[in-house]
Amino acid sequence: MSLLAVDDITVSYGRLTALRGVTLDIAEGEILFVTGPNGAGKSTLLNAIAGVVPSGSGTITLAGGMITGAAPEEIARRGFSLVPEGRNVFGGLTIEENLKVGTGMRTDRKKIADDLDSVYAEFPMLAERRHTPAGMLSGGQQQMLVIGRALMAAPRIMAIDEPSLGLAPKIIDQVYEILMRLRAQRKLTLLIVEQSSTRARMTGGRMVLIRGGRIVLEGAAADMVKDARLKQAYFGFGDH
Amino acid sequence: MTAVLQILFDALSLGSIYALGALGIAAIFGVMRLVNFAHGDFIAFCVFAMLWPSIDAAAIVFAGRLPFYLLIPLLLFIGAALSMLSEVVVFRRFRNANPATMMIASFALGFVIRHLLLMLYSSRPKSITLWPNLGLPVEFLGAHIPMLQVVTIIITLAVLAVLVLFLKRTRFGLEMRAAADNFTMARMLGVRANGVILLAFAISGMLAAAIGLILATNSGTADIGMGANVMLIAFIATVIGGLGSVPGAVAAGFLIGAASVVFQATLPHDARVFRDAFVYGAVIVVLLARPQGLFAPKSAKQRV
Numbered sequence: 001m002s003l004l005a006v007d008d009i010t011v012s013y014g015r016l017t018a019l020r021g022v023t024l025d026i027a028e029g030e031i032l033f034v035t036g037p038n039g040a041g042k043s044t045l046l047n048a049i050a051g052v053v054p055s056g057s058g059t060i061t062l063a064g065g066m067i068t069g070a071a072p073e074e075i076a077r078r079g080f081s082l083v084p085e086g087r088n089v090f091g092g093l094t095i096e097e098n099l100k101v102g103t104g105m106r107t108d109r110k111k112i113a114d115d116l117d118s119v120y121a122e123f124p125m126l127a128e129r130r131h132t133p134a135g136m137l138s139g140g141q142q143q144m145l146v147i148g149r150a151l152m153a154a155p156r157i158m159a160i161d162e163p164s165l166g167l168a169p170k171i172i173d174q175v176y177e178i179l180m181r182l183r184a185q186r187k188l189t190l191l192i193v194e195q196s197s198t199r200a201r202m203t204g205g206r207m208v209l210i211r212g213g214r215i216v217l218e219g220a221a222a223d224m225v226k227d228a229r230l231k232q233a234y235f236g237f238g239d240h
Numbered sequence: 241m242t243a244v245l246q247i248l249f250d251a252l253s254l255g256s257i258y259a260l261g262a263l264g265i266a267a268i269f270g271v272m273r274l275v276n277f278a279h280g281d282f283i284a285f286c287v288f289a290m291l292w293p294s295i296d297a298a299a300i301v302f303a304g305r306l307p308f309y310l311l312i313p314l315l316l317f318i319g320a321a322l323s324m325l326s327e328v329v330v331f332r333r334f335r336n337a338n339p340a341t342m343m344i345a346s347f348a349l350g351f352v353i354r355h356l357l358l359m360l361y362s363s364r365p366k367s368i369t370l371w372p373n374l375g376l377p378v379e380f381l382g383a384h385i386p387m388l389q390v391v392t393i394i395i396t397l398a399v400l401a402v403l404v405l406f407l408k409r410t411r412f413g414l415e416m417r418a419a420a421d422n423f424t425m426a427r428m429l430g431v432r433a434n435g436v437i438l439l440a441f442a443i444s445g446m447l448a449a450a451i452g453l454i455l456a457t458n459s460g461t462a463d464i465g466m467g468a469n470v471m472l473i474a475f476i477a478t479v480i481g482g483l484g485s486v487p488g489a490v491a492a493g494f495l496i497g498a499a500s501v502v503f504q505a506t507l508p509h510d511a512r513v514f515r516d517a518f519v520y521g522a523v524i525v526v527l528l529a530r531p532q533g534l535f536a537p538k539s540a541k542q543r544v
Contacts, residue, residue: 050428052424052427052428071427071433072424072427072428073427073428073430073431073432073433076427076428076429076430077430081428081429082428084425084428088422088425090417090418090421090422090425090426091421092417092421093414093417093418093421097414097417097418098418100414101414101415101418101426101429101431102429102430104411104414104415104430104431105429105430149429153429153430
């Protein structure tokens with residue numbers, strides 16, 4: 001059974017339609033990349049699942065329960081953790097406070113301290129500066145912090161919107177290395193939005209390509225490398 | 241020396257009232273981007289809650305007769321309840337409306353409360369005597385300071401200390417600060433929007449009750465418009481402090497209080513009636529120099 005099922009959802013901003021009947025499934029422990037050009041509706045898809053943007057029609061199911069139209073905090077409490085684009089650290093709060101915001105909804109209170117230790121073990125840089133306001137961190141450090149913060153919420157599925165945005169290639173490699181390790185350790189299900197499909201191909205897993213608010217291509221990321229349709233789908237033209 | 245001490249205590253006690261008012265405005269603005277113009281009417285409501293409803297000039301003191309250890313919690317409860325009720329009944333419906341719409345709604349709510357008080361109590365100011373002992377002066381380094389001023393300052397410092405501890409050391413405080421920084425992100429981490437907003441309204445209502453008690457003790461009268469002046473200055477303080485900055489609002493509240501008292505003491509005698517004009521003139525100068533306020537928070541802009 002799928003952990004997250006999005007069925008035929010449509011999202012509009014006023015008269016502008018951002019998603020037109022998108023359907024996708026993610027199984028427990030799977031990694032799914034959503035790629036596509038600018039303005040394709042990738043972020044809208046994540047925001048619609050998170051309950052930040054209302055969907056006009058269609059249904060979303062998380063772990064067997066309907067979450068269509070639910071408030072963002074209720075969706076988070078059911079195990080969906082979104083790391084939105086642009087990172088969104090709480091700049092005035094310290095690193096440790098940032099990490100603790102998402103722990104209020106957890107029922108396994110005793111495990112929180114252990115998880116904090118393991119996040120600090122994973123990101124030693126955060127441990128060193130735990131009492132520093134998060135606004136003082138660099139872009140890469142902030143990206144590590146928001147991933148750590150999402151982990152502290154103990155999600156079943158973590159969605160990340162453009163983790164590589166504005167980061168140096170070396171830092172991006174590091175971010176992905178950590179994500180893959182966390183996935184192996186915690187059997188975390190990952191839903192990652194990336195503008196470039198290169199990263200998806202390097203990492204593996206499944207990939208869907210969105211363009212103009214629709215899914216135009218879907219398959220194993222590795223297989224899509226040779227697929228001429230990818231270029232066609234991505235740019236709307238290609239060499240035949 | 242004694243004159244300086246007197247001015248210092250005047251400034252601190254007046255500043256305390258403005259700071260408490262600004263805090264009440266800032267608490268709600270922080271999580272909701274709402275400037276609650278009904279705050280002044282919350283203050284008046286809390287004062288009138290001590291009187292039995294009647295349109296006679298001689299007010300029948302009702303709850304105001306209770307011993308202080310019952311009266312203070314009761315009034316704090318009334319303030320919190322009124323404030324939370326107005327969130328549930330009025331402001332919740334405007335949660336996603338633009339700030340101007342919410343502001344108009346708060347004006348409307350203020351009118352409703354004021355006219356409710358008018359119906360129940362008529363427009364005549366009523367005398368109310370709470371703790372007459374507090375009017376007596378205490379001697380402090382040769383200066384005669386009214387006991388009430390000392391109490392006001394101590395209460396304000398205690399309220400500030402408790403609020404800081406609450407915000408820094410408790411789970412709810414952490415969630416409130418996160419929500420004030422980035423409301424949507426806080427919700428995506430499981431922070432309940434309704435819970436945080438109700439809490440902010442409760443805090444704001446209790447601050448209104450505290451101001452009401454201080455004003456009523458100080459003036460000995462209950463007047464329907466008594467909260468309006470505090471509300472106006474408190475709002476100005478939140479703007480000068482940098483909208484969204486809680487420490488800024490408190491600091492600016494004290495600054496405006498100090499400015500009023502210093503102008504009162506130093507202006508030539510004939511100009512003293514125009515003291516408020518000088519105070520607001522200073523406000524304009526500050527805003528011309530720093531339109532974003534003295535302590536503008538970084539999060540003020542990045543909200544979606």
